[in-house]
Amino acid sequence: MTDTPLIIAGRTFRSRLIVGSGKYPSHAVMRQAIAASGADMVTVAVRRVNVSDRSRESLLDYLDTDHIAILPNTAGCYTADEAIRTAHLAREAGLSNWIKLEVIGDERTLFPDNEALVEATRALVRDGFVVLPYTSDDIVVCRKLVDAGAAAVMPLGAPIGSGLGIQNVNSLRIIREFVRVPLIVDAGVGTASDAALAMELGADGVLMQTAIAGAEKPVAMAEAMKYAVAAGRLAYVSGRIPQKMYATASSPVEGMVGR
Amino acid sequence: MVITLNGEPHELDGPLSVTDLLTRLSIDPRRVAVEHNFTILKRHLFADSRINDGDRIEIVNFVGGG
Numbered sequence: 063m064t065d066t067p068l069i070i071a072g073r074t075f076r077s078r079l080i081v082g083s084g085k086y087p088s089h090a091v092m093r094q095a096i097a098a099s100g101a102d103m104v105t106v107a108v109r110r111v112n113v114s115d116r117s118r119e120s121l122l123d124y125l126d127t128d129h130i131a132i133l134p135n136t137a138g139c140y141t142a143d144e145a146i147r148t149a150h151l152a153r154e155a156g157l158s159n160w161i162k163l164e165v166i167g168d169e170r171t172l173f174p175d176n177e178a179l180v181e182a183t184r185a186l187v188r189d190g191f192v193v194l195p196y197t198s199d200d201i202v203v204c205r206k207l208v209d210a211g212a213a214a215v216m217p218l219g220a221p222i223g224s225g226l227g228i229q230n231v232n233s234l235r236i237i238r239e240f241v242r243v244p245l246i247v248d249a250g251v252g253t254a255s256d257a258a259l260a261m262e263l264g265a266d267g268v269l270m271q272t273a274i275a276g277a278e279k280p281v282a283m284a285e286a287m288k289y290a291v292a293a294g295r296l297a298y299v300s301g302r303i304p305q306k307m308y309a310t311a312s313s314p315v316e317g318m319v320g321r
Numbered sequence: 322m323v324i325t326l327n328g329e330p331h332e333l334d335g336p337l338s339v340t341d342l343l344t345r346l347s348i349d350p351r352r353v354a355v356e357h358n359f360t361i362l363k364r365h366l367f368a369d370s371r372i373n374d375g376d377r378i379e380i381v382n383f384v385g386g387g
Contacts, residue, residue: 082385082386082387083385083386083387084384084385084386084387085385085387086385089385092385105386105387106383106384106385106386107383107384107385107386107387108354108381108382108383108384109381109382109383109384110327110328110379110380110381111327111346111348111353111380111381111382113326113327113331113346113348113380120349120352120382120383121382121383121384121385122352122383132383134383135386135387137386137387147361150361151354151356151361151379151381152354152383153354154354154355154361154362154363154364155352155353155354155381155382155383156351156352156354156364157383222387223387269387270387271386271387272387275387
Protein backbone atom coordinates (compact mmCIF):
# COMPACT_ATOMS: atom_id res chain seq x y z
CA MET A 63 0.00 0.00 0.00
CA THR A 64 1.22 3.49 -0.75
CA ASP A 65 1.25 5.79 2.23
CA THR A 66 2.14 9.44 2.49
CA PRO A 67 5.69 9.89 3.80
CA LEU A 68 6.62 11.60 7.05
CA ILE A 69 7.23 15.29 6.35
CA ILE A 70 8.55 17.62 9.02
CA ALA A 71 9.14 21.31 8.26
CA GLY A 72 9.09 20.52 4.55
CA ARG A 73 11.67 17.74 4.70
CA THR A 74 10.53 14.29 3.62
CA PHE A 75 11.72 11.17 5.44
CA ARG A 76 11.72 7.62 4.12
CA SER A 77 11.35 6.14 7.58
CA ARG A 78 8.97 6.92 10.44
CA LEU A 79 11.53 5.61 12.90
CA ILE A 80 14.00 8.07 14.41
CA VAL A 81 16.88 6.60 16.39
CA GLY A 82 19.54 7.78 18.82
CA SER A 83 23.30 7.34 18.54
CA GLY A 84 24.33 6.81 22.16
CA LYS A 85 24.88 3.88 24.52
CA TYR A 86 26.11 1.49 21.82
CA PRO A 87 29.01 -0.87 22.59
CA SER A 88 30.93 0.76 19.72
CA HIS A 89 30.52 3.20 16.85
CA ALA A 90 30.67 0.27 14.44
CA VAL A 91 27.68 -1.43 16.10
CA MET A 92 25.85 1.90 16.07
CA ARG A 93 26.37 2.23 12.34
CA GLN A 94 25.08 -1.30 11.71
CA ALA A 95 22.06 -0.76 13.96
CA ILE A 96 21.13 2.51 12.27
CA ALA A 97 21.38 0.83 8.88
CA ALA A 98 19.21 -2.07 10.09
CA SER A 99 16.61 0.33 11.50
CA GLY A 100 16.20 2.08 8.16
CA ALA A 101 16.03 5.40 10.01
CA ASP A 102 17.04 8.52 8.11
CA MET A 103 17.04 10.85 11.10
CA VAL A 104 19.45 10.27 13.99
CA THR A 105 19.74 12.20 17.26
CA VAL A 106 23.10 13.30 18.69
CA ALA A 107 24.14 15.13 21.85
CA VAL A 108 26.34 18.23 22.20
CA ARG A 109 29.18 17.87 24.70
CA ARG A 110 32.57 19.38 25.53
CA VAL A 111 35.44 18.01 23.46
CA ASN A 112 37.84 15.99 25.60
CA VAL A 113 40.92 18.15 25.02
CA SER A 114 43.31 15.84 26.85
CA ASP A 115 42.37 12.78 24.80
CA ARG A 116 41.99 13.43 21.10
CA SER A 117 42.50 9.79 20.17
CA ARG A 118 38.80 8.98 20.18
CA GLU A 119 37.11 8.76 16.80
CA SER A 120 34.49 11.30 15.84
CA LEU A 121 30.89 10.12 15.94
CA LEU A 122 30.29 11.84 12.61
CA ASP A 123 32.76 9.53 10.87
CA TYR A 124 30.20 6.80 11.48
CA LEU A 125 27.10 8.63 10.28
CA ASP A 126 26.29 8.99 6.59
CA THR A 127 25.32 12.65 6.79
CA ASP A 128 24.53 12.79 3.06
CA HIS A 129 21.56 10.48 3.61
CA ILE A 130 20.81 10.80 7.31
CA ALA A 131 19.45 13.96 8.92
CA ILE A 132 21.28 14.78 12.14
CA LEU A 133 19.03 15.96 14.95
CA PRO A 134 21.12 17.47 17.77
CA ASN A 135 19.48 17.44 21.19
CA THR A 136 19.66 19.57 24.30
CA ALA A 137 19.66 16.55 26.61
CA GLY A 138 20.75 17.31 30.14
CA CYS A 139 19.63 20.95 30.06
CA TYR A 140 17.58 22.06 33.06
CA THR A 141 16.78 25.66 32.11
CA ALA A 142 15.52 27.41 28.99
CA ASP A 143 18.74 29.45 28.82
CA GLU A 144 20.94 26.36 28.98
CA ALA A 145 18.89 24.65 26.25
CA ILE A 146 18.96 27.75 24.03
CA ARG A 147 22.75 28.04 24.44
CA THR A 148 23.21 24.36 23.59
CA ALA A 149 20.96 24.67 20.54
CA HIS A 150 23.01 27.59 19.22
CA LEU A 151 26.24 25.64 19.76
CA ALA A 152 24.74 22.69 17.90
CA ARG A 153 23.86 24.92 14.97
CA GLU A 154 27.38 26.38 14.85
CA ALA A 155 28.84 22.88 14.93
CA GLY A 156 27.51 22.97 11.47
CA LEU A 157 25.04 20.29 10.53
CA SER A 158 21.61 21.82 10.74
CA ASN A 159 19.24 24.30 12.31
CA TRP A 160 17.07 21.46 13.62
CA ILE A 161 16.96 20.83 17.34
CA LYS A 162 15.41 18.17 19.53
CA LEU A 163 14.57 20.46 22.41
CA GLU A 164 14.73 18.98 25.89
CA VAL A 165 14.36 21.05 29.05
CA ILE A 166 14.37 18.63 31.93
CA GLY A 167 12.50 19.44 35.13
CA ASP A 168 13.17 16.45 37.36
CA GLU A 169 16.25 14.27 37.78
CA ARG A 170 14.57 11.00 38.74
CA THR A 171 11.93 10.93 36.02
CA LEU A 172 13.64 13.19 33.45
CA PHE A 173 10.18 14.64 32.87
CA PRO A 174 10.19 17.93 30.97
CA ASP A 175 9.82 21.36 32.55
CA ASN A 176 6.99 22.31 30.23
CA GLU A 177 6.90 25.98 31.15
CA ALA A 178 10.59 26.40 30.29
CA LEU A 179 10.10 24.20 27.22
CA VAL A 180 7.44 26.49 25.76
CA GLU A 181 9.62 29.53 26.49
CA ALA A 182 12.69 27.95 24.84
CA THR A 183 10.62 26.81 21.84
CA ARG A 184 9.39 30.34 21.27
CA ALA A 185 12.92 31.78 21.52
CA LEU A 186 14.51 29.21 19.21
CA VAL A 187 11.78 29.49 16.57
CA ARG A 188 12.39 33.24 16.61
CA ASP A 189 16.11 32.51 16.07
CA GLY A 190 15.33 30.44 12.97
CA PHE A 191 15.45 26.91 14.38
CA VAL A 192 13.25 23.98 13.43
CA VAL A 193 12.20 22.94 16.92
CA LEU A 194 11.07 19.42 17.86
CA PRO A 195 10.28 19.55 21.58
CA TYR A 196 10.29 16.53 23.86
CA THR A 197 7.18 17.06 25.97
CA SER A 198 4.78 15.53 28.46
CA ASP A 199 1.88 13.59 26.96
CA ASP A 200 -0.40 16.53 27.66
CA ILE A 201 -2.65 18.12 25.05
CA VAL A 202 -2.56 21.54 26.73
CA VAL A 203 1.24 21.68 26.62
CA CYS A 204 1.31 20.32 23.06
CA ARG A 205 -1.07 23.08 21.95
CA LYS A 206 1.13 25.71 23.57
CA LEU A 207 4.17 24.26 21.80
CA VAL A 208 2.39 24.40 18.44
CA ASP A 209 1.38 28.01 19.13
CA ALA A 210 5.04 28.74 19.96
CA GLY A 211 6.01 27.46 16.51
CA ALA A 212 7.14 23.87 17.14
CA ALA A 213 7.59 21.92 13.88
CA ALA A 214 6.39 18.74 15.61
CA VAL A 215 5.45 17.63 19.10
CA MET A 216 7.25 14.72 20.72
CA PRO A 217 5.32 13.48 23.75
CA LEU A 218 6.85 10.75 25.88
CA GLY A 219 5.34 7.28 25.99
CA ALA A 220 7.03 6.58 29.35
CA PRO A 221 10.12 7.94 31.17
CA ILE A 222 13.32 8.10 29.08
CA GLY A 223 15.18 4.79 29.08
CA SER A 224 12.49 3.06 31.17
CA GLY A 225 11.31 0.61 28.51
CA LEU A 226 7.85 0.67 30.12
CA GLY A 227 5.97 1.13 26.85
CA ILE A 228 3.08 3.52 26.25
CA GLN A 229 1.72 4.41 29.70
CA ASN A 230 -1.19 6.62 28.74
CA VAL A 231 -2.79 5.47 25.54
CA ASN A 232 -5.69 7.89 25.87
CA SER A 233 -3.44 10.96 26.23
CA LEU A 234 -1.73 10.13 22.95
CA ARG A 235 -5.10 9.55 21.26
CA ILE A 236 -6.26 12.98 22.41
CA ILE A 237 -3.04 14.65 21.22
CA ARG A 238 -3.43 12.90 17.87
CA GLU A 239 -6.96 14.17 17.52
CA PHE A 240 -6.22 17.81 18.23
CA VAL A 241 -2.65 18.47 17.10
CA ARG A 242 -2.08 19.01 13.39
CA VAL A 243 1.74 19.09 13.34
CA PRO A 244 3.63 15.76 13.17
CA LEU A 245 3.33 13.74 16.38
CA ILE A 246 6.43 11.74 17.30
CA VAL A 247 6.30 9.47 20.34
CA ASP A 248 9.67 10.00 21.99
CA ALA A 249 10.89 7.83 24.87
CA GLY A 250 9.54 4.87 26.76
CA VAL A 251 9.60 2.17 24.08
CA GLY A 252 10.90 -1.16 25.41
CA THR A 253 10.15 -3.59 22.62
CA ALA A 254 8.66 -3.83 19.16
CA SER A 255 5.00 -4.00 20.22
CA ASP A 256 5.37 -0.68 22.07
CA ALA A 257 6.50 0.99 18.85
CA ALA A 258 3.70 -0.66 16.88
CA LEU A 259 1.15 0.55 19.45
CA ALA A 260 2.42 4.12 19.21
CA MET A 261 1.94 4.02 15.45
CA GLU A 262 -1.48 2.34 15.73
CA LEU A 263 -2.58 5.24 17.93
CA GLY A 264 -1.82 7.55 15.00
CA ALA A 265 1.67 8.80 15.78
CA ASP A 266 3.51 10.00 12.69
CA GLY A 267 6.74 8.53 13.98
CA VAL A 268 8.59 7.05 16.93
CA LEU A 269 11.92 8.13 18.37
CA MET A 270 13.91 5.63 20.40
CA GLN A 271 17.39 5.03 21.71
CA THR A 272 17.77 2.70 24.69
CA ALA A 273 15.35 0.06 23.41
CA ILE A 274 17.75 -0.57 20.53
CA ALA A 275 21.18 0.28 21.93
CA GLY A 276 20.50 -1.49 25.22
CA ALA A 277 19.15 -4.70 23.69
CA GLU A 278 21.28 -7.84 23.85
CA LYS A 279 21.47 -7.74 20.05
CA PRO A 280 21.12 -4.09 19.04
CA VAL A 281 21.33 -4.64 15.29
CA ALA A 282 18.58 -7.30 15.32
CA MET A 283 16.41 -5.16 17.62
CA ALA A 284 16.85 -2.22 15.26
CA GLU A 285 15.46 -4.38 12.46
CA ALA A 286 12.54 -5.48 14.67
CA MET A 287 11.73 -1.82 15.34
CA LYS A 288 11.75 -1.07 11.62
CA TYR A 289 9.05 -3.72 11.05
CA ALA A 290 7.10 -2.68 14.15
CA VAL A 291 6.88 0.95 13.08
CA ALA A 292 5.95 -0.01 9.52
CA ALA A 293 3.35 -2.55 10.70
CA GLY A 294 1.81 -0.16 13.22
CA ARG A 295 1.55 2.57 10.61
CA LEU A 296 -0.01 0.25 8.05
CA ALA A 297 -2.54 -0.96 10.62
CA TYR A 298 -3.42 2.64 11.52
CA VAL A 299 -4.06 3.71 7.95
CA SER A 300 -5.93 0.45 7.23
CA GLY A 301 -8.69 1.20 9.75
CA ARG A 302 -8.89 -1.41 12.48
CA ILE A 303 -12.12 -3.24 13.42
CA PRO A 304 -14.04 -2.02 16.46
CA GLN A 305 -13.48 -3.90 19.72
CA LYS A 306 -16.49 -5.87 21.04
CA MET A 307 -17.32 -7.80 24.18
CA TYR A 308 -18.43 -11.06 22.50
CA ALA A 309 -17.51 -13.31 19.61
CA THR A 310 -18.60 -13.01 16.00
CA ALA A 311 -18.20 -16.27 14.06
CA SER A 312 -15.57 -16.18 11.33
CA SER A 313 -17.06 -19.12 9.37
CA PRO A 314 -20.60 -19.40 7.87
CA VAL A 315 -23.23 -20.39 10.44
CA GLU A 316 -25.41 -22.02 7.71
CA GLY A 317 -24.79 -25.41 6.11
CA MET A 318 -23.47 -27.19 9.18
CA VAL A 319 -23.32 -30.99 8.70
CA GLY A 320 -26.04 -32.91 10.62
CA ARG A 321 -28.30 -29.98 11.55
CA MET B 322 49.03 32.76 30.01
CA VAL B 323 46.20 30.76 31.54
CA ILE B 324 42.74 30.40 30.05
CA THR B 325 39.73 28.39 31.19
CA LEU B 326 39.24 25.69 28.57
CA ASN B 327 36.07 23.59 28.89
CA GLY B 328 35.88 24.52 32.55
CA GLU B 329 39.50 23.66 33.42
CA PRO B 330 42.57 25.92 33.75
CA HIS B 331 44.79 25.53 30.67
CA GLU B 332 48.27 27.00 30.21
CA LEU B 333 49.28 28.32 26.80
CA ASP B 334 51.92 30.42 25.11
CA GLY B 335 49.95 33.33 23.80
CA PRO B 336 48.17 35.38 22.83
CA LEU B 337 46.85 33.33 19.94
CA SER B 338 43.78 32.97 17.70
CA VAL B 339 41.03 30.39 18.04
CA THR B 340 42.33 28.74 14.87
CA ASP B 341 45.80 28.48 16.48
CA LEU B 342 44.31 26.93 19.62
CA LEU B 343 42.39 24.30 17.64
CA THR B 344 45.53 23.47 15.64
CA ARG B 345 47.57 23.04 18.85
CA LEU B 346 44.87 20.73 20.22
CA SER B 347 44.66 18.79 16.89
CA ILE B 348 40.95 19.57 16.61
CA ASP B 349 39.31 19.76 13.18
CA PRO B 350 37.54 23.16 13.16
CA ARG B 351 34.79 21.81 10.88
CA ARG B 352 33.65 19.39 13.58
CA VAL B 353 33.27 21.70 16.56
CA ALA B 354 31.55 24.81 17.85
CA VAL B 355 33.46 27.35 19.93
CA GLU B 356 32.23 29.75 22.57
CA HIS B 357 34.58 32.60 23.51
CA ASN B 358 33.75 34.44 26.75
CA PHE B 359 30.13 33.25 26.48
CA THR B 360 29.75 34.36 22.85
CA ILE B 361 29.32 31.66 20.21
CA LEU B 362 31.73 32.23 17.33
CA LYS B 363 30.88 31.82 13.69
CA ARG B 364 33.47 29.55 12.08
CA HIS B 365 34.75 32.20 9.68
CA LEU B 366 35.73 34.32 12.70
CA PHE B 367 38.00 31.67 14.28
CA ALA B 368 41.14 33.01 12.57
CA ASP B 369 40.58 36.60 13.72
CA SER B 370 39.40 35.86 17.26
CA ARG B 371 42.26 36.58 19.65
CA ILE B 372 42.42 34.66 22.92
CA ASN B 373 43.85 36.57 25.86
CA ASP B 374 44.94 35.66 29.38
CA GLY B 375 41.95 34.79 31.58
CA ASP B 376 39.55 34.14 28.69
CA ARG B 377 36.95 31.39 28.84
CA ILE B 378 36.78 29.01 25.90
CA GLU B 379 34.28 26.21 25.36
CA ILE B 380 34.82 23.71 22.54
CA VAL B 381 31.98 21.26 21.91
CA ASN B 382 31.25 18.52 19.42
CA PHE B 383 28.62 15.89 18.73
CA VAL B 384 28.61 12.68 20.73
CA GLY B 385 26.22 9.76 20.86
CA GLY B 386 22.88 10.63 22.41
CA GLY B 387 19.16 9.97 22.27
